[in-house]
Amino acid sequence: MTWHVTMPTESYERAREAFEWDLPDDYNAAHDLVGKHDDPDRPALYQAFPDGRRETFTFADLDRRSNRLANALAELGVGRGDRVGVVLPQVQANPITHLACWKLGAISMPLSVLFGPDGLGYRLDDSGATVAVVDGNNYETVDAAREDCPALEHVLEVDWHGRGYHDSATPFEPLVQDANPIFDPVDTDPDTPGVIMYTSGSTGQPKGVLHSQSVWVGHCPAFEMYFGLDLSETVCWTPADWAWIGALGDLLFPAWHYGRPVVGYPMEGFDPETAFELLAEFDVTSSFLPPTAIRMMMNTDADAYDLSLEAICSGGEPLTSEILEWADDELDGVAVNELYGQTEANLLVCNCDEWFPAVPGSMGKPVPGHDIGVVDPDTGEEVAVGEVGEIAVERGDDPVIFEEYWNQPEKTAEATVGSWHLTGDLGERDADGRLWFKSRDDDLIITSGYRVGPGEVEDAILEHPKIEQVGVVGISDEMRGEIIKAFCQPVSGVEGNELLAESVRSLVRESLAKHEYPREIEFVDELPTTTTGKIRRTDLREREE
Template sequence: MTRTDTDPWYCTLASDSYEQARREFEWSLPEDYNLAYDLLRKHADPDRPALYQASPDGRRETYTFGDLDRLSNRVANALEARGIGRGDRVGVVVPQKPENALTHLACWKIGAISLPLSPLFGPDALSHRLTDSGARVVVADASVREALEEVEDDSALEHTVFVDGSGDDSFESMIENRSAEYAITDTDAETPAIIMYTSGSTGPPKGVLHSHGVWVGHCPAFSMYFELDVDGTYWTPADWAWIGALGDLLFPAWHYGQPVVGSPLGKFSPEEAFSLMEEFDVTGAFLPPTAIRMMMEVDSNRYDLSIEAICSGGEPLTPEILEWADEELGGVPVNELYGQTEANLLVTNCREWFPARAGSMGKPVPGHDVRVIDPGTGEERPTGEVGEISVRRGGDPVVFHEYWNRPKRTDEACVGPWHRTGDLGYADEEGYLWFKSRDDDLIITSGYRVGPREVEEVLLDHEAVAQVGVIGVPDETRGEIVKAVVQPVGDGSDQLREELRDLVRDRLAKYEYPREIEFREELPQTTTGKIRRKDLLEE
């Protein structure tokens, strides 16, 4: 492999317009495509910084693309010495530390399948994923040692390696004296590479198998939401176990040869976020809306920022976020994006090409054929009519291969050539896509269909609402009624209940207002920060 950064699979969108990019874009991956080669070895300058590592104790380290290549070679050799080969699964339970990325890269060099897992998982969550995937080795942070000890006997694990540990089971011990040379195994864009588990918001977490082409498939969207200028420094506070961190920022940045800041923050601190962005001259950030709302409470003028664009997704992106970025960050665009574990970064915004519309996810990204269809027939819905958001499977590298060990569920997610996302929405006359709800979260009250996300977006506009989850609860007369479970900024009150009901009545429709409102100190969330509506129903 001797390719350079100028090859056609280096997916910068150079078109003059969105329409031209949609017409002309084609996937052009080489027959022997390998993720690790793409992210590390294809770059002309191996001494270019790839990772600025910021440790909580104040230490700062810089890793070049050459450093990461040599270190991941040592990890690959160490894993092979433990019997790991093509198709074997390796768990990665590490926060934003170099060992996280190094283990993924090593797996892809071997032809093994990596398994990103959150350090926030407890024993039950780890047990399900490690057992279901059949992982043979896990590389984990020392902070999860006790949790892993509870699940080792119930899984297929043969080796557990701890980062920042000591003794024979430490990461340093594993790679000690291993060669820094490694010949990447033969792969192509369809070779299995990674299993990511769904958040479990609609049932037991399912393993989503993706191939080596998955991260390059994210790059057109990356180029769009960072406004067609990919030269910069990137950071996200999101867990490196989530596709929103790995796919929305980390690996696309490395595909383009750009440095990323890594920092295991722990609990999110808006002040620390601003400080990191200032220290490392971060130009592009992926920030979930919850993080942005917390940052809105801090005086950003205290920091000398270099931020040029922010992308965001996973929760409603409400209008006041866009207004804050315009007023407090000097017009920095905040571009919403849409995707899921099974098919990520299908839709986004790009101010260089078209104006953002508050509440809209944006337009389909070049390279992805996204339609709103009838989930039963696969026929496209007319403009403005609600249907299921779907993407054509054939030839799209971001679309998953299968649910691990669940062929029936894989088949159920398809209709004709389409992967059904399970999300309901509609397209307007100018091609913008609008999300309504999950198809299985719909509330049917008095014959009306209510999408909970739409109600949540309105409630989040109230200054006294920090977080909210909207669900349907049984009612003898109406079948279901709308209930809002609210985490207030201060104390809840009857007056606040009435204000929230009036807000929904005024902004949406009278039948959509929450007849019941419950206040709680905190709401159950998945590890990706989504409200677990199912848990609200059960509590």
């Protein structure tokens, strides 16, 4: 039977007052997304490739293929609670793997194709993943990390390029084709662990954020708001990596919850002309576009494309008035609705053109189903209107709030005060109920929509034999919001020059991730430190102001 989140749409106030989370006791994410629809032969995924190939997968196709993969994974020993890494771009094998895991009661783990061996190796080892599903571009990266991941028993390779498989890989497609298309999912409920997504904090190694299978349902009220409340003709696309909650939770899985099709395209680096071509070819009505992507598209002639676009949602940094004006002028009044969330608790606040117009710089108002406060992080008491506090969300039965940091109970406890989950973001609420982002309360860097922990970048740079000490901060950038800057202290006798700087950049790109390398490097004789020897990042940021 078809089931979906229902939200009164006659007014924002009515939706807030009447909304209730009412999930089935036997909730399973895979059944919700691809198995429940009254018309299973509707298109679910328009798969496009850079070489011009096009494929269409229906909800029934995805259901059967994930059944086959669930049977295949079970034969490999994957069962309830086991972790499976997914290192794939926007190809159908990516969501198929998640769906198969949830049918098995296993935990899927989206991982970016941008990660190098250190970045992937840490996450696969920390999670204890037993299987990784990768494509040919990333197979050697995962294989290089394998010796440091004792639990990793199987690496399945997806050959979407048509180049063939590595000799030591387990081919994905034959495994799926040879498996039984019938699978009886294990018993699950809304609280069954479903997915681990890694996020970087301001210090130390990345943290694994564990969510239940119902996390995607938690995104649905906001999905309705920023894409216009009426989803009957919606076609969705985002250029965002399907490893991030901003792509999976803001667009892909909510669209499938409502039975709406999504376009997939494995884009290697954002290209604004390709973006416009995809929007036009597939009559996309609704798109999640990070602010950096929008700024790049603003330099392209939108009038050259026959667009069906009706709404854009965007987040990661405050939207400027220039973006809203461009969409209004060049895209014939397309609404751009800002949203706010984080890996631990996503889509808490957004704008809705149908209910209240976006105001430049404001994140919007709390989404129905999420109780948001601006609080004193020490006491949990809400601060007065117009005062700055920490943005927080009432835990209650809210399905978007994470369960725990994987194997880090002390970090989980630190993110809670009373009944509030603390986001780590500072903001204020105005008299109209709008929320305004002020800053992080730590050193996290937000660049092109990615959240980057400086500690991980610093650890990677310190692997360079010619660097003695380093401090990493974010500095303002017109295109990307922030860029990563590293203040490097070379070892004694080594000259800091452009050759060394490029060597440092290459090290980070290759070992950590392509989006985490420092675009700017400044060599210094000495770094400011506390009395205990810690780098004073505040002092480094002040140098740039």
